Amino acid sequence: MTTTAIKLDHLTKNYGTRRGLADLSLQVRTGEVFGYLGPNGAGKSTTIRLLLDLIRPTSGTAHVLGLDPRADAVRLHRRIGYLAGDFVADGRQKAGECLSFLGNLRGGVPAHRITALAERLDLDLDARIKSLSKGNRQKVGLVQAFMHQPELLILDEPTSGLDPLIQQTFLDMVAEARAEGHTVFMSSHIMSEVEAVADRVAIIREGELVALDTVADLRARSFLQLRITFAAPVRAEEFAGLPGVTDLTVDGATLTCRVDGSPDPLIKAAARHTVTGLRADTQDLEELFHTYYTSQSDEPRSGNAA
Ligand SMILES: Nc1ncnc2c1ncn2[C@@H]1O[C@H](COP(=O)(O)OP(=O)(O)OP(=O)(O)O)[C@@H](O)[C@H]1O
Numbered sequence: 001m002t003t004t005a006i007k008l009d010h011l012t013k014n015y016g017t018r019r020g021l022a023d024l025s026l027q028v029r030t031g032e033v034f035g036y037l038g039p040n041g042a043g044k045s046t047t048i049r050l051l052l053d054l055i056r057p058t059s060g061t062a063h064v065l066g067l068d069p070r071a072d073a074v075r076l077h078r079r080i081g082y083l084a085g086d087f088v089a090d091g092r093q094k095a096g097e098c099l100s101f102l103g104n105l106r107g108g109v110p111a112h113r114i115t116a117l118a119e120r121l122d123l124d125l126d127a128r129i130k131s132l133s134k135g136n137r138q139k140v141g142l143v144q145a146f147m148h149q150p151e152l153l154i155l156d157e158p159t160s161g162l163d164p165l166i167q168q169t170f171l172d173m174v175a176e177a178r179a180e181g182h183t184v185f186m187s188s189h190i191m192s193e194v195e196a197v198a199d200r201v202a203i204i205r206e207g208e209l210v211a212l213d214t215v216a217d218l219r220a221r222s223f224l225q226l227r228i229t230f231a232a233p234v235r236a237e238e239f240a241g242l243p244g245v246t247d248l249t250v251d252g253a254t255l256t257c258r259v260d261g262s263p264d265p266l267i268k269a270a271a272r273h274t275v276t277g278l279r280a281d282t283q284d285l286e287e288l289f290h291t292y293y294t295s296q297s298d299e300p301r302s303g304n305a306a
């Protein structure tokens with residue numbers, strides 16, 4: 001068994017003069033949950049369509065489960081559970097009929113498995129698809145992706161339209177697939193839903209990789225934002241240059257700064273004065289993620305891209 005589920009090498013896709021994906025290289029390990037994040041138009045769906053050979057690259061290569069999607073698309077599709085970002089199913093069919101039909105196309109899926117998934121996701125299999133709400137239609141898409149227990153799940157915005165309760169059920173399903181040794185590649189706009197289940201996260205923007213790291217390491221990069229108020233004005237010089245302290249501003253008796261690592265030196269320096277107020281905010285992953293979304297000048301940061 002290969003230890004790399006997905007391998008992209010210098011993958012590039014241009015749509016005419018428009019850039020879809022630019023020179024993207026990354027690897028997804030077998031058995032990991034990999035979150036693929038980026039703003040609208042970043043290239044997430046483009047990447048996913050390339051993995052499934054729904055579109056062809058301008059240059060570069062993709063390997064999925066050790067195979068070339070361009071040569072082995074049919075063989076590959078049996079081993080993959082795919083949920084398209086714009087999943088559409090036939091409107092006149094009942095949800096259950098549609099799912100058994102898709103199951104048969106994949107060589108047969110036991111009916112009890114479809115029923116069990118539908119029950120978990122609270123999907124009515126007797127409802128006609130055209131009568132289903134957006135979120136309930138998305139559930140049909142989820143069931144068809146999971147029902148044959150594929151070794152690789154490729155999910156494009158799987159939680160789109162799901163209510164918070166069902167989102168949690170979905171995250172449980174992802175965690176269970178991982179526990180089975182299966183690999184999950186999922187795209188999202190929202191860090192918080194990915195950080196709960198993902199081992200690693202890649203962030204792309206404008207077709208380029210801007211970050212790739214474990215969720216734990218991304219979290220370690222977050223920092224404290226501190227605001228201290230004193231009984232009397234203090235001097236900035238007393239605090240500037242303390243280890244880990246940056247973005248320092250002192251306005252009379254109010255100090256604000258950012259602290260990376262231990263806040264101890266700053267707290268000890270502050271304790272020389274009478275402190276009347278203290279406020280500490282942790283930058284969470286969502287905010288860190290926003291800085292990646294918006295900053296144009298960032299160098300690509302790659303923790304362990306291999
Ligand atoms: N068929 C197409 N023809 C022309 N341009 C396209 C096509 N598909 C995608 N693009 C362009 O490629 C870029 C990446 O699009 P893509 O759909 O991969 O983004 P995405 O990250 O999935 O965005 P979203 O979060 O909105 O789903 C965008 O600039 C988009 O306009």
Ligand SMILES: [Mg+2]
Pocket residue numbers: 044045046085156
């Ligand atoms: Mg998309």
